[in-house]
Amino acid sequence: EVQLVESGGGLIQPGGSLRVSCGASGFNVSNTDMSWLRQAPGKGLEWVSFIYRDGSTYYADSVVGRFTISRANSRNTLYLQMNTLRAEDTAVYYCATWRGSAAFDSWGQGTLVTVSS
Amino acid sequence: DFQMTQSPSSLSASVGDRVTITCKASHDISNHLNWYQQTPGRVTNLLIYDATKLETGVPSRFSGSGSVSDFTLTISSLQPEDIGTYYCQLYGTFGGGTKVEIK
Numbered sequence: 062e063v064q065l066v067e068s069g070g071g072l073i074q075p076g077g078s079l080r081v082s083c084g085a086s087g088f089n090v091s092n093t094d095m096s097w098l099r100q101a102p103g104k105g106l107e108w109v110s111f112i113y114r115d116g117s118t119y120y121a122d123s124v125v126g127r128f129t130i131s132r133a134n135s136r137n138t139l140y141l142q143m144n145t146l147r148a149e150d151t152a153v154y155y156c157a158t159w160r161g162s163a164a165f166d167s168w169g170q171g172t173l174v175t176v177s178s
Numbered sequence: 179d180f181q182m183t184q185s186p187s188s189l190s191a192s193v194g195d196r197v198t199i200t201c202k203a204s205h206d207i208s209n210h211l212n213w214y215q216q217t218p219g220r221v222t223n224l225l226i227y228d229a230t231k232l233e234t235g236v237p238s239r240f241s242g243s244g245s246v247s248d249f250t251l252t253i254s255s256l257q258p259e260d261i262g263t264y265y266c267q268l269y270g271t272f273g274g275g276t277k278v279e280i281k
Contacts, residue, residue, distance in 0.1 A: 106216075108270035121270065153220065163269055164212040166233070168222040 063087040063167045065156050070172030077146050081172050083139040083156030091134040094159040097141045099152035100171070107152075110141065111159065124150075146176045180204055184266055184273030192281045197253040199276045201266035206246050210268055213242055213251045216275075217262040225264075226251060256280070 069081040083095075097109040110130040111119040118130050129142040139156050153171035160166045181204040191197050201211065209229040216222045224233045226242035229249055239254045253260055261280055266273040 105275045106214075106265055106267075106272040108272070155222065157222075160227070162227050163210055164224055164227040165214070165222075165267070166224045166227075170220045 063158065065158070065167060065169035067154060067156055067169045067172035070154065070174045072175045072177065073146055074178050075146060075148060075176055077176075078142070078144045079146065079174060080140055080142045081154050081174065083141075083169055085137045085139065088158070089134070090132045090137050090139055094161075095132070095139050096157050096159050096165060097128075097130060097139075098155045098157060098165070099150075100155070101149075101152045104152075109154070112139070143174070146174075148176050150174065151176045180268075180271055182266055182268060182271050182273040184276055186276060187274065188277040188279070190279045190281050191256050193256055193258060195256045197256050197260075197278065199251045199264055199266075199278075201244075201249045201251070201273050203247040203249075203268065207268050209245050211242075211244070211249045212267045213240075214265045214267065215260070215262050216265065253278075 064086045066084045073079045092114050094113045096111045099107050099109050109121050109124055112130045127145045131140045153173050155171045156169050157165040158167045183202045185200050211229045213226040214222055215225055225236050225240050229244055230242045241252045243250045261278055263275045263277045265275050
C-alpha cells in the first residue's frame with residue numbers, strides 16, 4: 062500500500078528557511094515522479110514543484126529561486142527546502158505521486174507551514 | 179494564462195440526490211482532466227482521470243464526462259461520506275473547488 066507522510070512544518074519568521082519532508086512507503090521515490098503542492102488557509106490547491114524520475118525538476122513561478130525539491134533514495138524520502146519565506150507561503154504542504162496520465166494519484170495528509178513574525 | 183473555472187463554488191444536497199459539478203477550461207484540453215475529493219480531514223483522493231476513467235477503488239456512483247473544454251463530475255446518489263471539496267485539475271492547474279455539504 063502506498064503511503065506518504067509529511068513532516069517538518071511549523072512557525073517560521075519571514076525571510077527564514079525550513080525543510081519539509083515526505084516519507085514514502087509501498088514504492089520507491091527513486092523511480093517515481095513526485096510533486097509538492099500547497100493549500101493556503103481557506104483556499105484551493107496550488108502546484109509547487111515536480112521532480113521526475115530522471116531527476117529533472119520544475120517549479121511554480123511563485124517559488125522559483127527560493128524553493129528546491131530533492132529526494133534521498135536511501136531514506137525513500139522527498140524534500141522541499143524553502144528559503145526566503147514570505148507570509149504568502151503560509152499553507153499546508155502536501156506531497157503526491159504523479160502518474161503518467163498527468164494525475165496526482167496518491168497524496169499525503171500535509172504539514173502546516175506558517176510564516177509570521 | 180490558462181484557467182480552469184469550476185462551478186458551483188458550493189452546494190448543499192440531500193442524501194440520495196444526484197449532484198453535478200462542472201469545470202470549464204480556457205482552452206481545448208482534449209480529455210486530460212482529472213477530479214479529486216478532499217475530505218474535511220485533509221485526505222485527498224483521485225476520483226476520475228482522463229475525464230471519464232474511474233480510479234481503482236472509487237465507488238461507481240462517481241462518474242466523469244466531457245471533452246475539449248467542458249467537463250462534468252456527477253455523483254449519482256449522494257452519500258454522507260461524500261462531503262468535502264471537489265477539484266478539477268489539468269497538469270499544474272486546479273479549479274477553484276466545489277464544497278459539497280449534506281442538507
